[in-house]
Amino acid sequence: MFMQAGEVGNSAINDGKQQQHLLSMTGLCAWYRTETDAVISNLHLEIGPNQIIGLVGLNGAGKSTLIHVLSGIHRHYSLERLKWRNEDASLTSLAFKRNRYTVFSEDESFEYFTFEEYVRHVFRSYGREVRHDTLDELVEGFNFQKYRNAFLGQLSMGSRRKAYLITGFALRPELLLLDEPVNGLDFESTEFLYRLMNEYRSYGTILFSSHVLESLCLTSDSIIILEAGSIRHTFLQGEMDPEHIRGVLNK
């Protein structure tokens, strides 16, 4: 299972030369109530750099839990080993945190910050300067101009999602985690998001969950099917036919 299903991206050993992994996780278990009632059990995952990786699975498969674990907000987990750029790391270490950003599926944080203030807060937290040209392009692409000085708490679900997506794409972390990113977005913004995701390979890796097979097939280099907290199958480029994926999901 380890070498077949959980390994995605340029992580194989080619010509005897070891490729760099961006992230490598071994033996991840996560639970909510008791360890015996695990949502994710003994998961092995290797992610290469500059990849777009989709996560798909039925409700309760563990997609959001996996993203929450990687975001350092899920406390009930055990992990045999985590490697970040081939070096031992911890999910809550500053080095790891400064290289990943998460857009959650439901987010009601910093409601009393305006979008501009939130962006500044996040960039300062990551120790980076805001690139205003990039930010302006993203704001325009998501048609978000009129909300730049609006409080996040006043925005609709879709607009708030845009605010967090813009922040994530403007920040350009090496690992961008997106939980159900297309939920709540209008048609134009969804198209723009697909374009952004496809362009993101130049900056880093995206790991995202979705129930929309179209979004997975249009953007991903590989798709991981999660089932009962384990990787059931990994589709690589050339195998990503929605009907095929649907068939595997329905089995």
Add this chain to the structure above:
Amino acid sequence: MISTFHGFAKKLLGARYDRLWKHAIALAAIFAALSSLDRHYEVSLLVFMTAITVFTFGIVLKTLASDDNRRKLKGAFMLPFAPGMFNAAYFYAVALYTLVTKTSYILVFYMAFSSFTAIYIPAFLLSFLNAGLTAFVIFAQMNSGKRITASLLLLIQAALCLLPEPSYRLTGLLISTILQGLVLHRTDSYRFYKVSRMKDNQAAPLRSSSFLRYIVRYLISHKSYLYNTLALCIFAGFMAFMLEQMHLDSCLPLAFAVLSFNTPIGILLSSNRGLHRKIQMLPGQLQRTVVPYGLFILTVNLFIYMIFLVSWLLFHGSVEIVYYVISIVFAAQSAIAAVWLEWKYPVHKWRVESDLWHHPRKYAVPLMMCLLAAAVMSMDAAVYLIALLVGIEVALIFNRRRGIRNV
């Protein structure tokens, strides 16, 4: 109506009503423990009724006003319902929650320490029901913009509390309960649902983001969080007067400890679960959010202590230098402990804000401060040891490599 009642009650008391038996066990234990003290105090029936009325009214009003509670009413409004039945189901669910988790604790104290005769049973029931109904009716009136009607109703209830004869008061409560039950039956159910909106949509463009500004905006939108601070400011002056009258100069450290009992401003991360989650996700939050939050609590503590010391100066004529030192050290220690608890052990398993406000964790910091006060009162050098402790804590916080990790 029964299924609607279960819907609301399960939200407030747990899917399997598990909070019912948990509180029942806690109540039985407290009653047994208090009874074993074998203390007896005579509390008049009128005082008992007033205490039940005021406490129940406050809790029910707080439960109705809870943002989380109001949001969840949306799902219930989607289904077809008869307003009268809906209101009744909602009232019974909130009343059961208030009775089991809050008011029954007051009742247990009275039963353990005071003579509890048969007349106390109807007095309790009428006071409880009337207070709950009053809270429902006043909340609905306020949401309809009928502030004058709500104020008049409140005045009538206040007048009822002032009736000197228990029989008159019981009769008044009975009439009030029946009338308010009828009013509630005819009230538009949508009056209990109010979309929470900020006053301003937009803020002026800013060049910086400050978490202190965020806290101030949050508190302006949640003014009830500041009422406790206001009460503590008034209490600080009163306590200075009382201590001076009783010649308890040596108890000033204990006063500082008591004045650190400011629950609402110490739960600003627990009250916003999404914010706490995002802070855990983002790097560098010790510097960007935790330290500003600590400085905010420190400022509030120092403000209250300053009122206390100025009052003490007015009543006593002088303040020893050591008390200024104690006030700064205690304010800092209280702020550090409160923020550390919020950062590491936030209270997330609350159903309505009222649960959060009355969570046992709120006693942790004041209890610790009382122990420190006892140490200072028994040994002069303790204040310098505590100052050293605070200094070490501050050094650990600012030396992130060796101090608190994972931030």
